[in-house]
Amino acid sequence: MTTSYDYDVLVIGAGPGGYHAAIRAAQLGLKVACAEREAVGGVCLNVGCIPTKALLHAGEQIAAARHAADFGLTFGEQKLDIAKLNGWKDGIVKKLTGGVGALFKANKVAHLIGQASFVDDHTVKVGDKTYTAANFIIATGSEPAKLPGLDVDQTHIVDSTGALVMPDPVPARMLCVGGGVIGFEFSHVYNNMGSKVKVIEFLPNVIPGADADAVKEFSKIMKKQGIEIAVQTKANKAEKKADGIHVELEDVKTGAKTTEVFDRVLVAVGRRPRTDGLNAQAAGVHVTDRGFIPADTKQRSNVPHIYVVGDVASNPMLAHKAMKEGLVAAEVIAGKPAEQDAVAIPGVVYTSPELAWVGLTEQEAKDKGYTVKTGVFPLSASGRAMTLQATDGFVKMVVEADTDLLLGVHIVGPHASDLLGEAGLALEMAATASDIALTIHAHPTLGESVLEAAEAVHKQAIHIMNR
Amino acid sequence: MTTSYDYDVLVIGAGPGGYHAAIRAAQLGLKVACAEREAVGGVCLNVGCIPTKALLHAGEQIAAARHAADFGLTFGEQKLDIAKLNGWKDGIVKKLTGGVGALFKANKVAHLIGQASFVDDHTVKVGDKTYTAANFIIATGSEPAKLPGLDVDQTHIVDSTGALVMPDPVPARMLCVGGGVIGFEFSHVYNNMGSKVKVIEFLPNVIPGADADAVKEFSKIMKKQGIEIAVQTKANKAEKKADGIHVELEDVKTGAKTTEVFDRVLVAVGRRPRTDGLNAQAAGVHVTDRGFIPADTKQRSNVPHIYVVGDVASNPMLAHKAMKEGLVAAEVIAGKPAEQDAVAIPGVVYTSPELAWVGLTEQEAKDKGYTVKTGVFPLSASGRAMTLQATDGFVKMVVEADTDLLLGVHIVGPHASDLLGEAGLALEMAATASDIALTIHAHPTLGESVLEAAEAVHKQAIHIMNR
Amino acid sequence: KPVNARADGRVLAVPAARQLARERGIDLAHVHGSGPNGRIRVQDVEAHGPAAPAPTTPAE
Ligand SMILES: Cc1cc2nc3c(=O)[nH]c(=O)nc-3n(C[C@H](O)[C@H](O)[C@H](O)COP(=O)(O)OP(=O)(O)OC[C@H]3O[C@@H](n4cnc5c(N)ncnc54)[C@H](O)[C@@H]3O)c2cc1C
Ligand SMILES: Cc1cc2nc3c(=O)[nH]c(=O)nc-3n(C[C@H](O)[C@H](O)[C@H](O)COP(=O)(O)OP(=O)(O)OC[C@H]3O[C@@H](n4cnc5c(N)ncnc54)[C@H](O)[C@@H]3O)c2cc1C
Numbered sequence: 004m005t006t007s008y009d010y011d012v013l014v015i016g017a018g019p020g021g022y023h024a025a026i027r028a029a030q031l032g033l034k035v036a037c038a039e040r041e042a043v044g045g046v047c048l049n050v051g052c053i054p055t056k057a058l059l060h061a062g063e064q065i066a067a068a069r070h071a072a073d074f075g076l077t078f079g080e081q082k083l084d085i086a087k088l089n090g091w092k093d094g095i096v097k098k099l100t101g102g103v104g105a106l107f108k109a110n111k112v113a114h115l116i117g118q119a120s121f122v123d124d125h126t127v128k129v130g131d132k133t134y135t136a137a138n139f140i141i142a143t144g145s146e147p148a149k150l151p152g153l154d155v156d157q158t159h160i161v162d163s164t165g166a167l168v169m170p171d172p173v174p175a176r177m178l179c180v181g182g183g184v185i186g187f188e189f190s191h192v193y194n195n196m197g198s199k200v201k202v203i204e205f206l207p208n209v210i211p212g213a214d215a216d217a218v219k220e221f222s223k224i225m226k227k228q229g230i231e232i233a234v235q236t237k238a239n240k241a242e243k244k245a246d247g248i249h250v251e252l253e254d255v256k257t258g259a260k261t262t263e264v265f266d267r268v269l270v271a272v273g274r275r276p277r278t279d280g281l282n283a284q285a286a287g288v289h290v291t292d293r294g295f296i297p298a299d300t301k302q303r304s305n306v307p308h309i310y311v312v313g314d315v316a317s318n319p320m321l322a323h324k325a326m327k328e329g330l331v332a333a334e335v336i337a338g339k340p341a342e343q344d345a346v347a348i349p350g351v352v353y354t355s356p357e358l359a360w361v362g363l364t365e366q367e368a369k370d371k372g373y374t375v376k377t378g379v380f381p382l383s384a385s386g387r388a389m390t391l392q393a394t395d396g397f398v399k400m401v402v403e404a405d406t407d408l409l410l411g412v413h414i415v416g417p418h419a420s421d422l423l424g425e426a427g428l429a430l431e432m433a434a435t436a437s438d439i440a441l442t443i444h445a446h447p448t449l450g451e452s453v454l455e456a457a458e459a460v461h462k463q464a465i466h467i468m469n470r
Numbered sequence: 471m472t473t474s475y476d477y478d479v480l481v482i483g484a485g486p487g488g489y490h491a492a493i494r495a496a497q498l499g500l501k502v503a504c505a506e507r508e509a510v511g512g513v514c515l516n517v518g519c520i521p522t523k524a525l526l527h528a529g530e531q532i533a534a535a536r537h538a539a540d541f542g543l544t545f546g547e548q549k550l551d552i553a554k555l556n557g558w559k560d561g562i563v564k565k566l567t568g569g570v571g572a573l574f575k576a577n578k579v580a581h582l583i584g585q586a587s588f589v590d591d592h593t594v595k596v597g598d599k600t601y602t603a604a605n606f607i608i609a610t611g612s613e614p615a616k617l618p619g620l621d622v623d624q625t626h627i628v629d630s631t632g633a634l635v636m637p638d639p640v641p642a643r644m645l646c647v648g649g650g651v652i653g654f655e656f657s658h659v660y661n662n663m664g665s666k667v668k669v670i671e672f673l674p675n676v677i678p679g680a681d682a683d684a685v686k687e688f689s690k691i692m693k694k695q696g697i698e699i700a701v702q703t704k705a706n707k708a709e710k711k712a713d714g715i716h717v718e719l720e721d722v723k724t725g726a727k728t729t730e731v732f733d734r735v736l737v738a739v740g741r742r743p744r745t746d747g748l749n750a751q752a753a754g755v756h757v758t759d760r761g762f763i764p765a766d767t768k769q770r771s772n773v774p775h776i777y778v779v780g781d782v783a784s785n786p787m788l789a790h791k792a793m794k795e796g797l798v799a800a801e802v803i804a805g806k807p808a809e810q811d812a813v814a815i816p817g818v819v820y821t822s823p824e825l826a827w828v829g830l831t832e833q834e835a836k837d838k839g840y841t842v843k844t845g846v847f848p849l850s851a852s853g854r855a856m857t858l859q860a861t862d863g864f865v866k867m868v869v870e871a872d873t874d875l876l877l878g879v880h881i882v883g884p885h886a887s888d889l890l891g892e893a894g895l896a897l898e899m900a901a902t903a904s905d906i907a908l909t910i911h912a913h914p915t916l917g918e919s920v921l922e923a924a925e926a927v928h929k930q931a932i933h934i935m936n937r
Numbered sequence: 938k939p940v941n942a943r944a945d946g947r948v949l950a951v952p953a954a955r956q957l958a959r960e961r962g963i964d965l966a967h968v969h970g971s972g973p974n975g976r977i978r979v980q981d982v983e984a985h986g987p988a989a990p991a992p993t994t995p996a997e
Contacts, residue, residue, distance in 0.1 A: 019913065047913070079545060081543065083543050087542030342959060349911075349912040351915070390562060423915065423917065427909050443791070443815055445790050445887055468576050909952060
């Protein structure tokens with residue numbers, strides 16, 4: 004590509020969407036720059052996917068040490084050095100963000116430090132300098148939604164970013180406002196670290212978007228682990244007093260109000276797209292009322308040479324969707340036949356057990372007019388799950404009745420996110436339940452439960468009675 | 471099927487091959503019996519797959535507690551109650567074998583207790599009674615191979631069955647004769663429980679059958695964990711003395727002999743098919759010199775109504791192969807179009823990290839005449855692996871160069887056995903590396919490393935530089 | 938005329954076949970899929986015969 008522009012592609016934002024786009028564009032021989040105003044890696048690496056998983060792992064190790072007593076392994080007094088925990092987590096973040104920086108260098112992606120604002124549809128200003136580019140990829144991501152009445156101070160009342168810094172001591176009483184993925188991941192961490200955690204959710208169900216049976220099983224397990232869950236409940240206001248944070252809770256059905264006292268309140272009520280400072284209108288780029296910049300399946304905005312990927316483009320706000328879209332945008336710009344044509348985008352709650360799914364829920368499939376068959380295999384019948392001390396949960400498969408076509412897979416269980424690999428590939432390959440059932444799965448593995456769920460669709464699972 | 475026989479199908483042996491065959495035959499409406507002379511569940515449930523995985527999990531929890539110090543979690547003195555450990559393991563076995571018994575009842579499979587011997591090709595004797603059947607399925611399994619000079623007493627010198635009972639105290643010095651899957655699983659257990667373990671292997675490489683690169687990585691990690699490995703070494707004889715078991719080791723290249731002293735010696739030099747007491751010749755069933763009863767892809771022996779499945783039929787001696795063959799035999803008898811047509815049979819070493827593979831190794835693919843491309847993604851570049859404190863290992867993909875057809879996947883890493891689900895389905899569905907690369911994999915998961923290995927085949931992995 | 942018409946409007950094709958069809962400018966709705974449920978594999982796209990020129994996105 005020869006142009007009179009400074010760059011073939013200028014990417015705005017170095018989160019997963021942006022850095023995937025930048026690196027792939029560079030791999031394809033384009034001259035690339037990537038502007039970032041905060042830290043390379045975006046929300047995902049710095050204050051999202053990665054640090055949460057580090058804390059979740061630490062919390063799970065605490066729980067595992069407790070469960071080790073079941074097989075005769077006991078320990079003397081346990082000590083958690085909170086400063087070291089936070090440092091370990093930060094070290095992983097640093098390693099990964101440093102890695103992205105190194106990949107930029109190695110791939111010759113120019114890293115522009117500062118906020119990018121459009122001047123016109125081929126020009127941005129980053130700090131004092133202006134740059135021109137033939138194409139832009141907007142990857143400016145998202146930020147936590149706010150909740151009136153609960154002002155985040157990142158100490159007593161925190162959002163997901165504040166919650167990532169584990170305080171010392173661990174708060175005795177924790178309220179999580181919002182029963183979505185992020186809320187439950189933090190609740191699980193704090194619960195394992197010793198907090199008494201309560202989750203409130205406005206809607207009738209937690210983890211909106213997940214299969215109803217899976218959510219039911221998941222909630223049951225979370226409650227068994229000690230997390231209190233109150234649905235159809237909202238938090239009206241919070242007040243710091245000497246004995247803690249007084250939060251007014253309201254039952255949304257009856258309107259009944261109560262006040263409860265906590266030591267830390269996490270506001271995790273969703274995320275909203277972020278376009279502040281971008282000056283999109285200078286480029287003629289359309290921003291919706293809700294702040295999104297919509298894209299077509301080639302990731303093009305309304306301005307054909309300005310692409311948009313990741314959280315700022317659309318829901319679901321997930322890193323792997325951003326990555327895929329980043330690759331598509333880069334390839335389309337390079338003249339490749341790429342398209343965001345994913346059959347399904349997986350979702351995971353990285354608690355222990357995990358809740359992971361890909362494809363349609365049973366209800367979604369019915370709503371779309373499919374005649375549906377399902378197969379469920381409980382992990383209580385899995386030998387591998389027993390040896391892992393993790394028999395809570397199941398694999399549920401949703402299948403089109405007459406064609407056996409796989410529509411969705413919903414897993415509550417250990418390593419559920421690892422099992423999604425097979426489920427996701429199966430959906431993309433238009434596999435049938437038989438394709439999975441006829442594939443040898445190693446014994447003894449958790450993957451056998453995926454096989455058995457497929458067999459259960461045909462009423463032929465071996466390790467349960469098929470009704 | 472209406473016959474004048476007592477049963478439509480009589481299965482001999484209630485290991486994974488036999489019990490899968492019996493249950494599937496019953497699901498398909500046949501009148502089924504299953505004879506078993508020892509314990510329902512066979513080697514796999516009683517003294518194989520399951521109890522080893524229980525011990526492996528326990529050992530890994532000990533290691534995990536040690537590594538928890540990295541993130542600030544420390545414990546006072548650790549105590550392992552060996553009796554409780556053995557009891558926990560036995561409890562899992564009991565639960566699973568009890569489960570198979572219950573499934574027999576619920577599926578109306580008659581459980582015949584005792585050794586089955588053929589009287590003629592439609593009759594067996596079990597204990598005092600004789601039973602006739604229209605079809606038989608031989609699923610008599612295998613037993614540990616013996617090594618001259620090392621007589622198993624199940625206390626000092628043990629085979630895999632003896633090794634399953636963890637002695638109190640844990641032996642200080644342990645020799646494992648045989649560097650195969652079973653040998654390494656036990657070595658890993660004992661090493662984690664505090665033994666100083668040495669593994670010797672006659673061949674130039676451990677884990678025969680696995681990809682050479684994967685074995686190299688695996689050996690490196692096992693050594694790093696403290697296991698001593700000596701290849702091209704054999705054990706000639708062992709003598710119990712006051713200070714331990716004196717074992718004469720021989721370097722098979724130089725012939726040099728040394729004597730080393732151990733507290734426990736495990737003989738894990740392979741397994742051989744088991745047909746003792748079966749009186750196969752009375753039914754006209756052909757047994758090879760090496761003791762196998764060969765089967766065709768419909769699992770038929772040379773006598774068309776006598777089927778054979780599992781370890782007694784052929785290598786590899788793996789439970790999931792036995793299960794698949796059991797299902798095939800039952801379905802063929804029921805008139806279904808089943809066939810053992812698996813593209814690949816996965817293999818797993820359930821150490822931590824695991825070594826797991828399915829399909830062709832790079833060398834096998836070359837030997838078969840394929841032009842091969844490979845892609846490798848190291849777990850040291852995986853964010854998920856970092857948060858799991860488990861960055862040793864890699865995913866390696868072997869692909870046909872011109873067609874992109876996937877030929878094999880080789881994984882050294884945490885949860886490798888869970889990741890095999892995707893790899894196995896991909897092989898069975900004749901997927902290409904592109905199919906995997908184009909499928910969205912949830913972030914942050916270990917499955918992303920499978921995706922990145924597929925991208926690496928095309929020199930387009932994102933998180934490493936592609937040479 | 939589409940040879941692939943499912944009630945849900947989906948054309949069942951593996952990812953690599955979708956990619957190849959895009960590259961060759963072939964509408965998958967007109968490709969005969971040899972797999973179960975008419976699932977289209979790479980070979981099916983190749984067997985579809987000479988393709989129309991791909992509607993490429995010229996890089997600027
Ligand atoms: C606590 C938490 C946990 C999460 N866990 C997961 C998970 O496990 N899995 C998952 O898939 N998703 C997870 N997510 C969501 C995930 O982080 C986002 O989907 C992902 O980061 C979106 O990537 P992106 O590239 O679109 O944007 P972002 O990651 O938000 O990156 C956008 C970047 O653009 C920069 N930027 C914005 N405007 C400008 C400008 N004008 N000029 C220059 N730079 C600018 C920002 O500084 C930022 O670095 C989590 C989120 C949170 C908050
Ligand atoms: C320590 C160890 C670990 C292992 N780990 C794994 C693993 O992780 N994964 C894996 O895939 N494989 C593993 N294996 C191998 C696995 O156990 C075998 O492949 C599997 O058990 C074979 O199943 P089968 O049904 O063919 O025979 P078996 O399980 O051997 O069962 C045969 C049954 O037949 C009975 N029997 C024999 N003769 C007669 C007769 N004449 N009359 C009546 N009953 C009879 C026996 O008592 C036995 O119960 C392991 C093996 C060992 C020893």
